[in-house]
Amino acid sequence: MTDVIARRGFHGPSTGEAIESIHNELDALWDDASFVPDMDRMTFATAVIEAAANIVQHALPAAEKPVEIDVDISVRPSRLVARVSAFNAREPFADDMQASMPDSEAESGRGLALIEALVTTVTFERQDGTNTWILTRNT
Amino acid sequence: MQMQFSYEVKDTYAEVKSVGRLNMVAAPKLREVVNEVVAGGSNRVVVNLAETNFMDSSGLGALIGCLKAARQAGGDLRIAAVQPQVKMVLELTNMDRVLTAYPSAEEAFGDD
Structure with missing residues (x-):
């Protein structure tokens, strides 16, 4: 197993406040792992916030339980890894999974294309009612 | 870390200052402020992003x-x-060609 040098996480209701908390955790992570270059921090943090915001904006509850968001971000020797999950969520609609950049007039729909441009790998998993984005960036 | 917007109507343009993270929480507030500025009669708007790091x-x-x-x-x-x-973000989304960036708010409408 790869060594984890620093790790931060968040778990809570899928709301705008969660986005601010996750961003604060990212800032704290860089304080713990000050060797991570600015370019990697900037790109990775942007991808994590885009993935989390996608959940807050688009994830719908599968049943009566509200959607919860869970983020686990780790710094490894040559890699940054984030697992961004939506608990109690329905499977995403195909329309919400479009990763192509829309035209310049569009006011939304750039999030996934942006994520793909920012990280080394993007993986989506659905298991037991949980949707998880796994983002990695080689450093 | 609360996102804040303020604006000032100047002689030839209105300057909207954005402070903090411009994310999904702040985005609707920016729209509100700019709509207010435009509705107030200023159609030349500069959004000053000096204090927006995200x-x-x-x-x-x-x-x-x-x-x-x-x-x-x-x-x-x-x-x-x-x-x-x-x-x-502007470059990766090719929006740098649509949203032209100027070094300062004063220079944004300096050419016309």
Whole structure:
């Protein structure tokens, strides 16, 4: 197993406040792992916030339980890894999974294309009612 | 870390200052402020991003909406003092060609 040098996480209701908390955790992570270059921090943090915001904006509850968001971000020797999950969520609609950049007039729909441009790998998993984005960036 | 917007109407343009993260929480507030500025009669708007170190696609979407609002009112919206992360998002989405960045708010409408 790869060594984890620093790790931060968040778990809570899928709301705008969660986005601010996750961003604060990212800032704290860089304080713990000050060797991570600015370019990697900037790109990775942007991808994590885009993935989390996608959940807050688009994830719908599968049943009566509200959607919860869970983020686990780790710094490894040559890699940054984030697992961004939506608990109690329905499977995403195909329309919400479009990763192509829309035209310049569009006011939304750039999030996934942006994520793909920012990280080394993007993986989506659905298991037991949980949707998880796994983002990695080689450093 | 609360996102804040303030504006000031100057002789030839209105300057909207954006402080903090321009994310999905802040984006609707930016739209509100710019709509208010345009409704108040200023159709030349500069969004000063000197103190905005982070913007996501929601923030970008709000800027595009604000640009459209200013143009529909016969004016334009320009951005100033763009920081590295915001510049990166503009470039990766090819929106740097649509939202022209100027070094400072004073220079944004300096050419016309």
